[in-house]
Amino acid sequence: MKLKDRIAIITGATSGIGEASARLFAEEGARVTVTGRDEARGRRVVDAIATAGGAAIFVRADVRLPGDCERVVAETLRASGGRLDILFNNAGVFHPHNAIDCTEEEWDATVDSSLKGAWLMAKYALPTMIAQRRGVIINQASGWGIQGGDEAVAYCAAKGGLVVMTKAMAIDHGKQGIRVNCLCPGDVETPMLASDAEARRMTYADYMKGAANRPLGRVGTPAELARAALFLASDDSSFMTGAALVVDGGGIA
Amino acid sequence: MKGLTNKRVVITGGASGIGAATVERFLEEGARVAVIDVDEVGGRALRQRHPNLAGVIRCDVSDAGAVEGAFRELDALLGGVDVAINNAGISIRHDFMDITPAEWRKVMSVDLDGVFYVAQQAARRMLAGNGGVILNMGSTSGMNGYPRYADYDAAKAGVIELTRTMALELAPTIRVIAVCPGYVWTSMQEAEYTPEMKAAVDAKIPLRRHATTGEIAALFAFLASDEAPYITGHPVIIDGGEIAGGLASR
Numbered sequence: 001m002k003l004k005d006r007i008a009i010i011t012g013a014t015s016g017i018g019e020a021s022a023r024l025f026a027e028e029g030a031r032v033t034v035t036g037r038d039e040a041r042g043r044r045v046v047d048a049i050a051t052a053g054g055a056a057i058f059v060r061a062d063v064r065l066p067g068d069c070e071r072v073v074a075e076t077l078r079a080s081g082g083r084l085d086i087l088f089n090n091a092g093v094f095h096p097h098n099a100i101d102c103t104e105e106e107w108d109a110t111v112d113s114s115l116k117g118a119w120l121m122a123k124y125a126l127p128t129m130i131a132q133r134r135g136v137i138i139n140q141a142s143g144w145g146i147q148g149g150d151e152a153v154a155y156c157a158a159k160g161g162l163v164v165m166t167k168a169m170a171i172d173h174g175k176q177g178i179r180v181n182c183l184c185p186g187d188v189e190t191p192m193l194a195s196d197a198e199a200r201r202m203t204y205a206d207y208m209k210g211a212a213n214r215p216l217g218r219v220g221t222p223a224e225l226a227r228a229a230l231f232l233a234s235d236d237s238s239f240m241t242g243a244a245l246v247v248d249g250g251g252i253a
Numbered sequence: 254m255k256g257l258t259n260k261r262v263v264i265t266g267g268a269s270g271i272g273a274a275t276v277e278r279f280l281e282e283g284a285r286v287a288v289i290d291v292d293e294v295g296g297r298a299l300r301q302r303h304p305n306l307a308g309v310i311r312c313d314v315s316d317a318g319a320v321e322g323a324f325r326e327l328d329a330l331l332g333g334v335d336v337a338i339n340n341a342g343i344s345i346r347h348d349f350m351d352i353t354p355a356e357w358r359k360v361m362s363v364d365l366d367g368v369f370y371v372a373q374q375a376a377r378r379m380l381a382g383n384g385g386v387i388l389n390m391g392s393t394s395g396m397n398g399y400p401r402y403a404d405y406d407a408a409k410a411g412v413i414e415l416t417r418t419m420a421l422e423l424a425p426t427i428r429v430i431a432v433c434p435g436y437v438w439t440s441m442q443e444a445e446y447t448p449e450m451k452a453a454v455d456a457k458i459p460l461r462r463h464a465t466t467g468e469i470a471a472l473f474a475f476l477a478s479d480e481a482p483y484i485t486g487h488p489v490i491i492d493g494g495e496i497a498g499g500l501a502s503r
Binding site for chain 2: 166216236239241247
């Protein structure tokens, strides 16, 4: 087991890549705090982990809110006896729009959930990790945080910000034993893709055909992204920090 | 790592340093490993340390004909190739103004030409077989400038772009990825560094240390395995945060 007895927080873990990561991390021995806004889905993820013999708790939280982020860390520390090893900032939302169509509400929802939320979670998680002189932070960025994408102006801004915030945090906290990396997925078969197809008024089949148009000829699966997150969370990546691991079937090669 | 058991793996420059650590890691993972190396003495010592190696072939990767011959030997040893790790490389410390055409050619021929020769031979077999993974040794030197290593920096930048285009052309049958280490502690470094030099370099790296060869080997193992089936076409930096910031790298 690659994460035996490690304490992990995964935000946005009630579906998609977050859910797959929560299940995989638990399978690899971690005790996982599952967070998200949807309590019913969160409880289902935690129950599924328990049924598979793993350990997980659910803390309802909206990462845009500082009080919620602080509470997620506090409840995790209470359950773990004061330890915290892994923070996976996975939560995020997507709205298709260009600079003209984008509303202030959409901009704030996108940037605050991906970028501000990752900063807030790190702010509250880091003191414990630094005291342990061991900790790993993984930020869910995107291939669109490295190159631009169409009709995704707030999302690209948030994800680009995450790629560079990852490097900045790696520089600041490397000497304290903390590793900070980001994942950059391409299109992954998650509820987010289905809702994007709907928002763009495309049939799911047409949307998926377009999304598969990349060197490996298919979209990614949540399990594949979860395995990449596991690598970054585990000691197998002990010299990696400040890096962006692109997992996109060659989409932006 | 999932899916490395019984994989047929060839590692260039496997007799020492990162290559030798990678040999060890892939053997631990249950792979069948053969090594290509120009260093005959080192190759014999490696073989003694690892009697379960499929073979060590003496070959200079900068010689296209020799590489072709080495792969014919590999065919006999392994019956094909599933994973090729282009690890062999050299560097010469010299000012840009002092580089001779012969030195330039030497660095390019091993660090870039050699990667191309080995990758093409390996890819030919993978396309004819069940596909595979080609991992090329890039470097943070291929992304940032490092004074006194202009030729090496240029060769490594070439390896990164070669990797991207190979990935585009060879997908979806073959995944191609570049591994880009920063400072790694090898016997070569140990021989060159004073303790003061090492401390000065470590102080520039956010993690405050060099990588171990085993840490680079672990990244090769992950990328070659079934844990990374959706990764292709990109450089993966493993540098302790060294090039995350401009000042951190100076």
